[in-house]
Amino acid sequence: MKELVVISGKGGTGKTTITASFAAMAKNAVIADCDVDAPNLHLLLRPRIMETHSFYGMDKAEIDLEKCNECYNCQNACNFDAIDDALIINQHICEGCGVCEYVCETDAINMVKKISGAVFGSATNHGTMVHAELRIGEEASGKLVSAVKERARSIALENENELIITDGPPGTGCPVLATITGADLALIVTEPSLSGMHDLERVLQVTEHFEIPAIVCINKYDINEKNAGKIEEFCNERGVEVVGKLPYHPSPNMAMREETTVVEYRKNVLSEGLKALWERVVSELDQKEVTLLPAR
Amino acid sequence: MKIAIASGKGGTGKTTVAVNLALSIPNSQLVDCDVEEPNCNLFLNKELEPIASSKITVPNIDEELCTYCGKCSQMCRFNAIATLPEKVIIFPTLCHSCGGCILDCPEHAISGREKCTGIISRSADMEDHPRLYEGVLNIGESMASPVIKELKRWIEPDAVTIIDSPPGTGCPVMTTLEDTDHCILVTEPTPFGLHDLRLAVEMVKIMNIPVGVIINRSEEGNLIIEEYCDKENIDVLMRIPLNKRIAELYSQGIPFVEEMPEWKERFSDLFEKIVNEKVLA
Numbered sequence: 001m002k003e004l005v006v007i008s009g010k011g012g013t014g015k016t017t018i019t020a021s022f023a024a025m026a027k028n029a030v031i032a033d034c035d036v037d038a039p040n041l042h043l044l045l046r047p048r049i050m051e052t053h054s055f056y057g058m059d060k061a062e063i064d065l066e067k068c069n070e071c072y073n074c075q076n077a078c079n080f081d082a083i084d085d086a087l088i089i090n091q092h093i094c095e096g097c098g099v100c101e102y103v104c105e106t107d108a109i110n111m112v113k114k115i116s117g118a119v120f121g122s123a124t125n126h127g128t129m130v131h132a133e134l135r136i137g138e139e140a141s142g143k144l145v146s147a148v149k150e151r152a153r154s155i156a157l158e159n160e161n162e163l164i165i166t167d168g169p170p171g172t173g174c175p176v177l178a179t180i181t182g183a184d185l186a187l188i189v190t191e192p193s194l195s196g197m198h199d200l201e202r203v204l205q206v207t208e209h210f211e212i213p214a215i216v217c218i219n220k221y222d223i224n225e226k227n228a229g230k231i232e233e234f235c236n237e238r239g240v241e242v243v244g245k246l247p248y249h250p251s252p253n254m255a256m257r258e259e260t261t262v263v264e265y266r267k268n269v270l271s272e273g274l275k276a277l278w279e280r281v282v283s284e285l286d287q288k289e290v291t292l293l294p295a296r
Numbered sequence: 297m298k299i300a301i302a303s304g305k306g307g308t309g310k311t312t313v314a315v316n317l318a319l320s321i322p323n324s325q326l327v328d329c330d331v332e333e334p335n336c337n338l339f340l341n342k343e344l345e346p347i348a349s350s351k352i353t354v355p356n357i358d359e360e361l362c363t364y365c366g367k368c369s370q371m372c373r374f375n376a377i378a379t380l381p382e383k384v385i386i387f388p389t390l391c392h393s394c395g396g397c398i399l400d401c402p403e404h405a406i407s408g409r410e411k412c413t414g415i416i417s418r419s420a421d422m423e424d425h426p427r428l429y430e431g432v433l434n435i436g437e438s439m440a441s442p443v444i445k446e447l448k449r450w451i452e453p454d455a456v457t458i459i460d461s462p463p464g465t466g467c468p469v470m471t472t473l474e475d476t477d478h479c480i481l482v483t484e485p486t487p488f489g490l491h492d493l494r495l496a497v498e499m500v501k502i503m504n505i506p507v508g509v510i511i512n513r514s515e516e517g518n519l520i521i522e523e524y525c526d527k528e529n530i531d532v533l534m535r536i537p538l539n540k541r542i543a544e545l546y547s548q549g550i551p552f553v554e555e556m557p558e559w560k561e562r563f564s565d566l567f568e569k570i571v572n573e574k575v576l577a
Contacts, residue, residue, distance in 0.1 A: 011308075011463045037465050037466045038464050038465065059373070095394065098396060099399065134465075139470065171462065172333065173332045173433060174438040177389070177438050193546060193547045194339075194549040224547040227547065
């Protein structure tokens with residue numbers, strides 16, 4: 001089983017549009033939406049939820065003021081300033097470290113399990129999809145990403161799926177690191193704008209840092225062909241392969257309104273480009289196997 | 297007056313709005329809190345000088361004193377310490393700097409060690425409007441919030457402050473929005489844009505921050521965002537049309553108020569409107 005993750009650094013470059021089309025073309029894959037802060041893949045793949053698992057974020061500290069002797073050890077020990085002078089614990093600021101419980105003289109503080117979201121296993125027209133919902137104001141997106149990945153892996157093992165296709169979050173921080181951990185290949189989707197180019201460089205540094213093999217796709221390459229050329233040059237110098245260039249096209253928005261993927265929506269230059277891109281990505285994944293095999 | 301520019305979905309135009317708005321308000325400062333991918337300066341090209349670094353405290357183990365009892369690993373709820381029979385392994389990227397391991401170690405073998413996770417910079421020329429403050433999360437680091445907190449400490453309290461937020465609704469966004477006076481959510485009129493706008497609105501409501509919406513790449517006849525905002529009683533502050541000239545300027549890294557001065561006026565009016573609302577409230 002292999003894991004392909006689609007990331008971008010910059011948001012809005014087309015990760016979800018591309019991932020959804022991959023899902024429609026893949027045979028025998030599990031699809032995972034790891035952009036748990038702003039999940040959109042379900043809007044194109046219309047999952048029917050088959051299983052729901054409660055997601056527990058970090059435990060949160062709760063104080064029983066009846067037992068409290070007002071020693072203020074907890075307030076002094078809390079490095080997050082989550083406990084105010086009235087000894088009320090701010091649940092949004094509490095990171096769940098348990099230090100207050102540890103220093104409490106009278107056992108007045110307990111760490112309590114809190115449901116902060118859910119992980120879903122769903123059926124789609126293109127195979128099983130794992131996705132999640134984080135309650136608003138909850139702050140454990142990295143942990144939830146790991147829970148989505150874990151569920152996707154166990155489903156893939158159970159059903160003997162060959163591939164997990166993961167839609168990743170933007171950025172370079174915690175949720176991205178949780179997404180790319182253990183991936184066999186990262187497809188980085190960029191666009192030929194200054195921001196797209198800048199963010200590509202940063203996210204490539206991240207994949208290099210964690211030694212995740214990466215390939216690049218330039219989306220909407222024709223909105224600025226000069227910049228697209230610069231991206232290709234940059235990738236060349238860095239030894240990173242540009243495996244596809246997709247044109248700007250109105251069909252992603254049209255397909256989105258019909259709640260379907262670009263490759264299913266209507267045959268056009270973009271859907272053809274996506275098919276060619278998918279073939280390239282599959283062959284990159286296959287090559288990975290060859291290079292990973294011990295030399296004979 | 298601190299105005300944060302946020303969005304649920306990435307790539308809707310937060311940075312474009314933040315930069316153009318700051319350029320349209322005299323004496324304003326611009327604070328780029330998207331520390332994972334800071335992009336404001338791509339449009340301003342200012343010379344920046346580093347002024348601070350964000351540090352977190354991670355455990356440092358004195359192996360001479362350590363008995364490998366494993367208490368620190370049990371205490372740590374972030375799985376940042378693994379104790380093996382004759383070795384302790386620390387994972388600094390998982391550490392939240394709570395100090396629990398230091399407190400719990402019976403041998404007093406653990407001390408705190410400062411670790412730099414990001415760099416704060418600002419315009420070298422402070423007279424050059426708008427003054428820019430920027431934070432950058434070091435590559436390989438996971439936690440953006442400490443960098444954002446350090447960056448926000450540098451905000452000059454008396455100047456009008458425009459804050460460019462990261463995308464999403466997670467902890468970096470909430471850290472960015474804390475203590476702001478107004479939040480502008482930038483969205484686009486697509487099902488993705490609407491879906492993520494809803495999430496962002498719920499978050500801003502929980503935080504009790506007044507909110508308005510800017511529709512970017514707005515098209516005639518497409519009213520999906522307006523219909524939602526009407527229902528939720530949220531002001532649509534501005535529509536930036538899907539316009540070739542604006543898109544070209546964006547791809548060249550030119551803030552469009554520089555070439556299209558009528559927009560400078562519109563941004564300036566928008567700011568006045570937010571200020572008046574605050575006064576009335």
